[in-house]
Amino acid sequence: MTQTENEIVEGIGSDYAIKYGFHVAEDYFFKSGRGLSHELVDAISSHKNEPDWMRKFRHKSLDYFNARAMPNWGGALSEIDFDNIYYYIRPTEKQADSWEDLPADIKDTWDKLGIPEAEKKYLAGVGAQYESEVVYHKLQQSLTDQGVLFLDMDSALREHEDIIKEHIGTIIPQNDNKFAALNSAVWSGGSFIYVPKGVRIEMPLQAYFRINAENMGQFERTLIIVDEDAYVHYVEGCTAPIYSSDSLHSAVVEIVVKKGGRCRYTTIQNWSNNVYNLVTKRAVAHEDATMEWVDGNLGSKLTMKYPAIWLVGNRAHGEVLSIAFAGKGQHQDAGGKCVHQAPNTTSVITSKSISKDGGRAGYRGLLEVAHGAKGAKSKVVCDALILDDESRSDTYPTIRIDENDVDIGHEATVSKIGEEQLFYLMSRGLSEAEASAMVVSGFVEPITKELPLEYAVEMNRLIQLQMEGSVG
Amino acid sequence: MALLELKDLHVSLEDGTEIVKGVNLKVDSNEVHAIMGPNGSGKSTLSYAIAGHPAYQITQGQILLDGEDITETEADERAQKGLFLAFQYPHAIPGVTVTSFLRSAINAVRKAKNGAVDDPIPVPEFRTELFAQMERLSVSRELASRYLNDGFSGGEKKRVEILQMAMLKPRIAVLDETDSGLDIDALRIVAGGVQELIGPNMGALVITHYQRILNYIKPDFVHVFVGGKIVEEGGPELAKKLEESGYKEWEGVPA
Numbered sequence: 005m006t007q008t009e010n011e012i013v014e015g016i017g018s019d020y021a022i023k024y025g026f027h028v029a030e031d032y033f034f035k036s037g038r039g040l041s042h043e044l045v046d047a048i049s050s051h052k053n054e055p056d057w058m059r060k061f062r063h064k065s066l067d068y069f070n071a072r073a074m075p076n077w078g079g080a081l082s083e084i085d086f087d088n089i090y091y092y093i094r095p096t097e098k099q100a101d102s103w104e105d106l107p108a109d110i111k112d113t114w115d116k117l118g119i120p121e122a123e124k125k126y127l128a129g130v131g132a133q134y135e136s137e138v139v140y141h142k143l144q145q146s147l148t149d150q151g152v153l154f155l156d157m158d159s160a161l162r163e164h165e166d167i168i169k170e171h172i173g174t175i176i177p178q179n180d181n182k183f184a185a186l187n188s189a190v191w192s193g194g195s196f197i198y199v200p201k202g203v204r205i206e207m208p209l210q211a212y213f214r215i216n217a218e219n220m221g222q223f224e225r226t227l228i229i230v231d232e233d234a235y236v237h238y239v240e241g242c243t244a245p246i247y248s249s250d251s252l253h254s255a256v257v258e259i260v261v262k263k264g265g266r267c268r269y270t271t272i273q274n275w276s277n278n279v280y281n282l283v284t285k286r287a288v289a290h291e292d293a294t295m296e297w298v299d300g301n302l303g304s305k306l307t308m309k310y311p312a313i314w315l316v317g318n319r320a321h322g323e324v325l326s327i328a329f330a331g332k333g334q335h336q337d338a339g340g341k342c343v344h345q346a347p348n349t350t351s352v353i354t355s356k357s358i359s360k361d362g363g364r365a366g367y368r369g370l371l372e373v374a375h376g377a378k379g380a381k382s383k384v385v386c387d388a389l390i391l392d393d394e395s396r397s398d399t400y401p402t403i404r405i406d407e408n409d410v411d412i413g414h415e416a417t418v419s420k421i422g423e424e425q426l427f428y429l430m431s432r433g434l435s436e437a438e439a440s441a442m443v444v445s446g447f448v449e450p451i452t453k454e455l456p457l458e459y460a461v462e463m464n465r466l467i468q469l470q471m472e473g474s475v476g
Numbered sequence: 477m478a479l480l481e482l483k484d485l486h487v488s489l490e491d492g493t494e495i496v497k498g499v500n501l502k503v504d505s506n507e508v509h510a511i512m513g514p515n516g517s518g519k520s521t522l523s524y525a526i527a528g529h530p531a532y533q534i535t536q537g538q539i540l541l542d543g544e545d546i547t548e549t550e551a552d553e554r555a556q557k558g559l560f561l562a563f564q565y566p567h568a569i570p571g572v573t574v575t576s577f578l579r580s581a582i583n584a585v586r587k588a589k590n591g592a593v594d595d596p597i598p599v600p601e602f603r604t605e606l607f608a609q610m611e612r613l614s615v616s617r618e619l620a621s622r623y624l625n626d627g628f629s630g631g632e633k634k635r636v637e638i639l640q641m642a643m644l645k646p647r648i649a650v651l652d653e654t655d656s657g658l659d660i661d662a663l664r665i666v667a668g669g670v671q672e673l674i675g676p677n678m679g680a681l682v683i684t685h686y687q688r689i690l691n692y693i694k695p696d697f698v699h700v701f702v703g704g705k706i707v708e709e710g711g712p713e714l715a716k717k718l719e720e721s722g723y724k725e726w727e728g729v730p731a
């Protein structure tokens with residue numbers, strides 16, 4: 005514990021521009037032109053040498069995307085210029101399983117972000133996506149031996165086509181929403197994980213997503229299947245350089261947790277403040293299964309993301325822990341959804357949002373209990389902390405209950421950092437900034453304490469950075 | 477030159493109401509001064525002003541620490557220079573453990589002393605010191621990992637205030653009604669813990685309504701504080717007298 009704080013303190017004073025905001029020269033194997041079209045979709049599919057069904061899936065998805073109107077809720081989406089975006093960049097010809105085999109610029113980027121170091125210390129496997137492709141991938145041999153599959157989605161489509169074909173687009177249909185349709189049309193990269201029956205992966209698997217080029221669109225696609233009584237903790241992190249014009253990140257994540265299995269999916273989202281982050285994440289939890297989303301949103305210009313859990317089996321349990329921190333020029337429209345479709349299912353949604361320097365952070369959630377889901381229990385707690393008068397917090401909780409035998413709790417609080425709290429801390433020698441940061445890290449503690457040490461440190465450090473207002 | 481000196485100190489609330497109306501006081505290391513006054517006389521206002529609370533405005537006079545004028549100095553800098561206030565009503569900081577808070581506070585003070593360069597206390601040294609002080613003040617180990625003052629009983633809060641003081645080792649401690657909320661056994665332990673720290677490295681200003689804490693922290697000087705002013709000064713015998721006859725003698729005297 006104490007080690008942690010040391011490291012947190014060490015992180016103070018560093019800033020986004022130096023740590024994450026750098027970019028390196030583009031020396032790419034392939035870069036598509038700007039703009040979105042059926043020709044582009046065809047080019048991506050050909051480039052990847054995909055089976056015909058996937059090519060069709062993509063084309064159909066593009067039709068859906070074109071047909072759907074822009075959402076008129078959430079955040080301001082009208083400024084996204086779809087014609088100005090690069091939809092596909094393949095940085096290297098081949099994927100590496102040794103960091104040394106990557107081009108120097110790219111390897112250097114990962115070193116700066118500390119990924120190879122983290123892999124050595126506490127990860128069971130790593131995937132590293134740079135622009136559109138996963139350039140590095142590795143899984144511990146012992147897990148491979150137990151039948152665990154952890155590879156990038158493109159390789160998975162080549163090597164395990166049947167499983168992909170069976171599941172892709174089943175949890176999140178390609179026409180689920182405009183951005184899911186976009187992803188389905190131009191997806192590239194992302195992770196595929198299969199954890200066999202009874203296998204428990206004690207250390208996390210991590211994927212790291214890096215955008216380097218200006219006006220890049222990154223559209224990774226992730227599919228995780230946790231078989232009966234198996235367990236995996238998957239962690240994703242993301243950063244990008246600071247540019248004056250915008251980039252787009254629009255991922256789709258589909259998860260199936262089978263009987264008695266457990267999946268925890270942790271995101272530490274730290275995009276630079278010129279990235280639109282519009283992500284669809286959904287999991288299905290079967291009998292006695294547990295699905296947990298731990299979602300930390302600290303970066304981006306606009307995030308719209310509401311990780312969802314469909315509780316379809318008896319006694320399935322779902323949990324969404326969400327932190328949204330919006331600083332200057334940022335809008336975090338975050339939240340979670342739990343849908344109870346079976347008896348005795350339980351869920352907890354805990355949301356902590358912080359807004360500062362004119363930022364806007366909020367909770368948007370759905371809690372639904374279907375008829376027949378007797379004995380369902382759910383608790384939704386959303387707390388907002390507003391750090392100054394220019395900043396804003398919104399809460400949009402939707403609750404739909406179609407069953408009488410349920411136990412539902414909902415609490416929401418909005419608070420400001422009290423002058424008295426700050427004075428108390430300052431009277432012990434902490435600066436005003438340190439005192440505010442301390443109140444904020446205390447506010448999100450119920451969530452950070454759920455994280456493995458390394459990620460708790462990371463999350464706290466990012467909060468410190470946000471408090472210093474140095475991001476973007 | 478005194479360690480802490482208040483010169484004709486006047487303090488007003490934000491609405492302009494004057495609460496402290498001209499206080500002169502000198503406290504040195506190795507000295508205990510008691511300020512005794514009835515409820516509402518402005519004792520907490522005085523202690524907030526000494527600690528640098530932004531809502532309490534010093535409209536006239538000065539606060540000097542080692543002869544240096546700190547009247548305009550912010551609360552954090554005053555603390556870094558060795559001033560400590562034990563609050564009458566300590567605030568809760570949910571989600572921040574006592575341990576983590578103490579370490580941050582100690583490191584903030586160490587950093588200030590080290591010319592704004594980080595000089596974090598080594599973890600083993602911190603832990604040893606923390607556990608020794610907790611033992612000394614009979615603070616249960618379990619409190620160290622609880623969130624600061626969050627759901628603490630009145631007595632626990634007061635003990636943890638003094639624990640903070642013992643860990644931060646200020647040169648001048650202002651104790652605002654530390655005795656309230658403590659039962660007699662706790663009072664003996666906590667006040668005894670303060671008394672032990674008084675010496676060449678520390679002086680104290682003990683603010684109280686009742687005389688009983690002064691059985692354990694022996695005052696060298698007693699100042700009777702009524703209506704925002706010191707109305708009488710003397711030695712320890714004055715405290716005894718107040719215990720018997722109260723503040724009636726001075727109340728109603730136009731300020």
Ligand SMILES: Nc1ncnc2c1ncn2[C@@H]1O[C@H](COP(=O)(O)OP(=O)(O)O)[C@@H](O)[C@H]1O
Nearest residue numbers: 489495513514515516517518519520521522531
């Ligand atoms: N923040 C404040 N806002 C309004 N009134 C205050 C505030 N602080 C102190 N007062 C008033 O100032 C007077 C002195 O209060 P205080 O300093 O707490 O006295 P004591 O500690 O001696 O009981 C009281 O009338 C109290 O109501």
Ligand SMILES: [Mg+2]
Nearest residue numbers: 519520564653
């Ligand atoms: Mg008082």
